[in-house]
Amino acid sequence: MSKDDFPLIGLWGKRSLVFNFALMNIKIRYKGTYLGLFWTALEPLLLFVLLYVVFTGIRTSNKEDFAIYLLIGIILHHTFARGTQGGMMSLRENISILSSINIKRELFPVTTTVTASLLLLVEVAVFLGFMPFVEFIPEATIILLPIVLFLLFFLILGVSYFLSVINAFTRDVQPLWGIIVMALFFITPIFWYIDEASGILLDIHNINPLGQLVEIAHKVIFGEIPHIDDWLYVSAWIFGIFFVGKMVFNKLEKNILEKM
Amino acid sequence: MDSLILENVSKIFDSIKSKGKFGPDKNKVLPKKNDKFVALENISFRVPQGEIFGIIGNNGSGKTTLLRTIAGIYHQNQGKITINGRMAPLLNIGTGFNAELVAKENIVLSGMLSGLSKSKIKSKVDEILEFSELKEFENMKLKHYSSGMRARLAFATAIQINPDILLVDEILSVGDYSFRKKSYAAFYAFKKNKKTILYVSHNLDAMAKLCDRILLLRHGKMIMLGNPKEVIEKHKEIIGDEDISKN
Incomplete structure (x- = not known):
């Protein structure tokens, strides 16, 4: 086993490259737009307005602070969607680099994950700035939110390891993943509450790491300290995906250039 | 040897x-x-x-x-x-070049991809633009460059890696x-x-x-x-x- 077999460690020496690459990605993403980085905040906010109008329209009894509940879920899901979709394309979009220099291929999914995480920080700042508008004062437990973001980083990276190499072999994963990301929006407690759920939805929720993570985020924002078992359960899922993802990546990455 | x-x-x-x-x-x-x-x-x-x-x-x-x-x-x-x-491979025209970025940004990105530190490649930017005769186009996006200009920029960047x-x-x-x-x-x-x-x-x-x-x-x-x-x-x-x- 060399240090390159482990995730991230082999890239430590290239961290400056990763961050510069990630910043360039953000720059390129918003080139040619008038609103630029503002779009990062606008995308989830517009989705939020739409869903808020729809759900407060069809629900008879609204829970308190539904706006805050909804917005954080949208932001976390949106980041997951953006991060994994970027990760999925990360090797394919950089074929020209891969075919002209010998570079650690892990660089690409890591870079897209860092890009998504930087944008997440912008969105979280918007989220915090949004609170006064709905007269919401968070509980002190919100200081645990960074742990949630930290876990989300590893979830996105773990999934990106998988998707990036599989996408190199077959593009079928692209439409499939689009469907899965959409499905995740519905089976994750973003616009519904756990105590409303039952049957198969609850069963699915129990094995959905993104759903577990969103639930923890809700708890810390609304003043509840999640039980240690909740943390351990979601961490086991996420780091399981992360390490298995890297193992699959290591196994498949050698021949990807010839397959693309 | x-x-x-x-x-x-x-x-x-x-x-x-x-x-x-x-x-x-x-x-x-x-x-x-x-x-x-x-x-x-x-x-x-x-x-x-x-x-x-x-x-x-x-x-x-x-x-x-x-x-x-x-x-x-x-x-x-x-x-x-x-x-x-x-070893430095120079196999494509501009490793890591991105059409949406200007010459200077591309030099930095390409140099870093090839293993140079950011400060090192930044200090070489002027020299590279000089050698490739592209000083007056330094703030132009690469997509507006001709293929010859791109090749010049790529070559000038690659030899700075000094392999x-x-x-x-x-x-x-x-x-x-x-x-x-x-x-x-x-x-x-x-x-x-x-x-x-x-x-x-x-x-x-x-x-x-x-x-x-x-x-x-x-x-x-x-x-x-x-x-x-x-x-x-x-x-x-x-x-x-x-x-x-x-x-």
Whole structure:
């Protein structure tokens, strides 16, 4: 086993490259737009307005602070969607680099994950700035939110390891993943509450790491300290995906250039 | 000392013929066991330090595959490659160049991808723009550059990496006469500093002048290795034979 077999460690020496690459990605993403980085905040906010109008329209009894509940879920899901979709394309979009220099291929999914995480920080700042508008004062437990973001980083990276190499072999994963990301929006407690759920939805929720993570985020924002078992359960899922993802990546990455 | 030693290097691709309208860009039908494409077969040679080593051959003879295998981008199926020194491949026009970024941003990104630190490549930006004669276009997005301008920028960036071994794949041909002259001068300066260059090109006249030795590849096999004039002669002879047999 060399240090390159482990995730991230082999890239430590290239961290400056990763961050510069990630910043360039953000720059390129918003080139040619008038609103630029503002779009990062606008995308989830517009989705939020739409869903808020729809759900407060069809629900008879609204829970308190539904706006805050909804917005954080949208932001976390949106980041997951953006991060994994970027990760999925990360090797394919950089074929020209891969075919002209010998570079650690892990660089690409890591870079897209860092890009998504930087944008997440912008969105979280918007989220915090949004609170006064709905007269919401968070509980002190919100200081645990960074742990949630930290876990989300590893979830996105773990999934990106998988998707990036599989996408190199077959593009079928692209439409499939689009469907899965959409499905995740519905089976994750973003616009519904756990105590409303039952049957198969609850069963699915129990094995959905993104759903577990969103639930923890809700708890810390609304003043509840999640039980240690909740943390351990979601961490086991996420780091399981992360390490298995890297193992699959290591196994498949050698021949990807010839397959693309 | 030898900069580069290849011993019996072979590279075999799975058949990459595309069948059917749909499906990925490879076989939908499972490849048969013997459905392989031998891109390189038993390549062995040594390149001493400070040599300009040319590689010629028709399209599809394995030149680029050979450079990529040496660069570690492809993994050889068989054989051994020994490299002594830091190597910089210059195989595409502008590694990591992005059309939406301006010249300076591209230089920094490309340099960092090639292993230079950010401060190091930043300090070289002016020199690179100077060499590539693109100072007045430094704030122009790369998508508005001509292919010649891109090639100049790419070459100027790559030589700043200052490797011990430089692999160059037919990228100078897009530059104009004066830039090519400058590039060849850079090659000679490299050589003087005891650096090694592997150079692939179709420009046989330039190759004859520039290279110390030339390798002729054909269908992945070594046909001849030695004196530039003799190898080029042989190359022309083979092409000539083919033309006649076609008629």
